[in-house]
Amino acid sequence: MTVSVRNAVSVCRRIRVRGQVQGVGFRPFVYRLAQELNLAGWVRNDGEGVDIEAQGAADAIEALIVRLETEAPPLASVTSVETTEAPTSNARGFEIKVSRHGTANTAVTPDTATCPDCLAELFDPANRRWRHAFINCTHCGPRYTLTRRLPYDRPHTSMAAFAMCPACRREYDDPNDRRFHAQPNACPVCGPQLSLRDKAADPIAETLARLQRGEIVAVKGLGGYHLACDAGNAEAVARLRERKNREEKPFAVMFANAASVVQFAEMDDAERALLESRERPVVLLQKREGCDAALPGIAPGLAELGAMLPCTPIQFLLFHEAAGRPAGTDWIAVPQRLTLVMTSANPGGEPIVREDDEALARLNGIADAWLMHDREIVTRVDDSVVRANQFIRRARGFTPQPIKLPKPGPSILATGGFLKNTICLTRGDEAFLSQHIGDLDNAPTCRALEETAQRMMELLEIEPEVVAHDLHPDFHGTRFAADFARGRGLKTVAVQHHHAHIAAVAAEHGATGPLLGLALDGVGMGTDKGIWGGELLQVDNERFDRLGHLRELPLPGGDKAAREPWRMAAAALFALGRGGEIKERFPQQRAAGAIAMMLGGSAHTPPTSSCGRLFDAAAGLAGLCEVAAYEGQAAMRYESQSAQHGEVEALRDGFVLGADGTLDLLPLLARLADERDAGLAAALFHATFASALAAWLERAAQECGIRRVALGGGCFLNRILSAGVRRRLEAKGFEVLEARLAPPNDGGLSLGQAWIAMQGV
Numbered sequence: 001m002t003v004s005v006r007n008a009v010s011v012c013r014r015i016r017v018r019g020q021v022q023g024v025g026f027r028p029f030v031y032r033l034a035q036e037l038n039l040a041g042w043v044r045n046d047g048e049g050v051d052i053e054a055q056g057a058a059d060a061i062e063a064l065i066v067r068l069e070t071e072a073p074p075l076a077s078v079t080s081v082e083t084t085e086a087p088t089s090n091a092r093g094f095e096i097k098v099s100r101h102g103t104a105n106t107a108v109t110p111d112t113a114t115c116p117d118c119l120a121e122l123f124d125p126a127n128r129r130w131r132h133a134f135i136n137c138t139h140c141g142p143r144y145t146l147t148r149r150l151p152y153d154r155p156h157t158s159m160a161a162f163a164m165c166p167a168c169r170r171e172y173d174d175p176n177d178r179r180f181h182a183q184p185n186a187c188p189v190c191g192p193q194l195s196l197r198d199k200a201a202d203p204i205a206e207t208l209a210r211l212q213r214g215e216i217v218a219v220k221g222l223g224g225y226h227l228a229c230d231a232g233n234a235e236a237v238a239r240l241r242e243r244k245n246r247e248e249k250p251f252a253v254m255f256a257n258a259a260s261v262v263q264f265a266e267m268d269d270a271e272r273a274l275l276e277s278r279e280r281p282v283v284l285l286q287k288r289e290g291c292d293a294a295l296p297g298i299a300p301g302l303a304e305l306g307a308m309l310p311c312t313p314i315q316f317l318l319f320h321e322a323a324g325r326p327a328g329t330d331w332i333a334v335p336q337r338l339t340l341v342m343t344s345a346n347p348g349g350e351p352i353v354r355e356d357d358e359a360l361a362r363l364n365g366i367a368d369a370w371l372m373h374d375r376e377i378v379t380r381v382d383d384s385v386v387r388a389n390q391f392i393r394r395a396r397g398f399t400p401q402p403i404k405l406p407k408p409g410p411s412i413l414a415t416g417g418f419l420k421n422t423i424c425l426t427r428g429d430e431a432f433l434s435q436h437i438g439d440l441d442n443a444p445t446c447r448a449l450e451e452t453a454q455r456m457m458e459l460l461e462i463e464p465e466v467v468a469h470d471l472h473p474d475f476h477g478t479r480f481a482a483d484f485a486r487g488r489g490l491k492t493v494a495v496q497h498h499h500a501h502i503a504a505v506a507a508e509h510g511a512t513g514p515l516l517g518l519a520l521d522g523v524g525m526g527t528d529k530g531i532w533g534g535e536l537l538q539v540d541n542e543r544f545d546r547l548g549h550l551r552e553l554p555l556p557g558g559d560k561a562a563r564e565p566w567r568m569a570a571a572a573l574f575a576l577g578r579g580g581e582i583k584e585r586f587p588q589q590r591a592a593g594a595i596a597m598m599l600g601g602s603a604h605t606p607p608t609s610s611c612g613r614l615f616d617a618a619a620g621l622a623g624l625c626e627v628a629a630y631e632g633q634a635a636m637r638y639e640s641q642s643a644q645h646g647e648v649e650a651l652r653d654g655f656v657l658g659a660d661g662t663l664d665l666l667p668l669l670a671r672l673a674d675e676r677d678a679g680l681a682a683a684l685f686h687a688t689f690a691s692a693l694a695a696w697l698e699r700a701a702q703e704c705g706i707r708r709v710a711l712g713g714g715c716f717l718n719r720i721l722s723a724g725v726r727r728r729l730e731a732k733g734f735e736v737l738e739a740r741l742a743p744p745n746d747g748g749l750s751l752g753q754a755w756i757a758m759q760g761v
């Protein structure tokens, strides 16, 4: 028998690729590789990812397998490639087969910034998509925000309303084209249309002209409307604050490029890479001197500036217009003067405006003009906000990217907390943390929670088996969880707030087994129904013990104290036996006398171990922020003061470790009450608090023998505190876990709830 050499080396393999491999140009990529490597066979999408059969020379198949991972398209992320042998056949040529519609067990990709190839076309006057506000390709553009359900095909997106013209169709059908199966593919002939209300020949030019005149324009973005104005125009910024009823909360600013940011803020390589990343989050950067003068009223009293770069073609076109509408892309790297406030259009703390009618109605009286278009936003998603190593808000660009859990389990729906609410759904060992939903203090945000849960369950095809919620009976998330579970006969699990904070950090680090948890936070309900918030826990998967907590301070006037730091300063004075000073120290506060009286009694002053309120007390004693304009303002300004002052030695006798496990910082507060230099006071507070926390953890570790600690809770957004605690703990030999993939604040709570519920069943 004679066997030709060619046949002898011909093998056939079935290859299974998993990960984020659909809707990202993976099949044409495989097709091109197969052609280049002279392989026969086919590629298709199915419920588990991408399925390939390839036949040809053994070394060519080997090369294919390697290159599937090493050369994957920009938006793909391959988690595994498995190969099995398959019988050889007479197959010739390589084809892309139609999707096999099974369970849509694959990822929906996040929305991403316009890619360099598309930008080159966008600014090429000879290109048919010159200045086309909806340019996109397989490597960029909207995804999650316009997808209704899987599989990810055009009829299942808000592009269904637009029929492709012959030229777009050709690109869409050509495996060698960058737009092969780019579902939102469009051009000026067949795509969505931009319009400026009311009427303008050139909506981009007119929008820019209005912005430059100081007007406020509502601009439709990927996941909702922004309110934009000239960030360098003090009057425009002040007008926006007044109309939006947002006194001091910082605004994010959009710059043309990183080179334009440099004069306003410091930026290292990692921060620059984040700014320029395809996720295009708002990045918090250290302000430079002169920033506040150049960008008046943008981030008053704070050390950081929230900066972002253009993400959508519309945003790029505004800067292109300001640059004088140059041809080519060279201008994109050149510093530009135009800076734009780009703040979520979410009047009254309600969810970001998504629909056009809603924008016209709800932004009436706020916006002077509306830059709109007729491509529907299906899912509402705010901008993400990050620091180099931390999420502050995880949303556009990142959702619905899953976070890997340490092990698989039943599907969970977790409904999160009250402030900065998110929900979480799990499938196997993947946790899908939703985009930021908001504070559940208004009916529209409560509805948005339910909508988000519904939409994500549909989109990800998840049927929850267990529902987790906060321990607090009155949160909307708790009521929704109960209703949802009752309707389907599911089990519910109530999770303590700070346990959830620690579990969220443990989950993302794959840390199972016992660990210490330091939860420094605003407030959350404790198992004793108390107002917790500065907790030292021992967490053993779904169980926890409260080893100790910050010494409690009275909370004069309940919730109001969270808004008025001077009340916490009064509480501290009272606790120091100096209640008599309250009235004279806070002459501006009409309620000072009443509060002093109230503290002397026992009504309306529940005790709290909240770390957030401890910060308020310290900041209030420094006279820094007697009444806060937004949640967390006092602590943020206090941190900025400390940063400006520079590092100091911790006070040796600033704290007491109580025999009952408490950490008592009254000695430190006593010192601060007499310190007139606010900067020094803030620096002393941060240094002493961090060293006290490290001593507290050290004592606990000696008792329980655990030297792994997870840091959770919103107070860890304070960089001086988190860096100080980490450094001191590591010096004592602790392994320190921090929130990296989810925010440490209540935005990460649902992840922890889900992980606890999964382990408890």
Ligand code: ZN
Residues within 6 Å of the ligand: 114, 115, 116, 117, 118, 119, 136, 137, 138, 139, 140, 141
């Ligand atoms: Zn592109």
Ligand code: ZN
Residues within 6 Å of the ligand: 164, 165, 166, 167, 168, 169, 186, 187, 188, 189, 190, 191
């Ligand atoms: Zn077209």
Ligand code: FE
Residues within 6 Å of the ligand: 497, 501, 521, 522, 523, 524, 713, 714, 745, 746
């Ligand atoms: Fe919290």
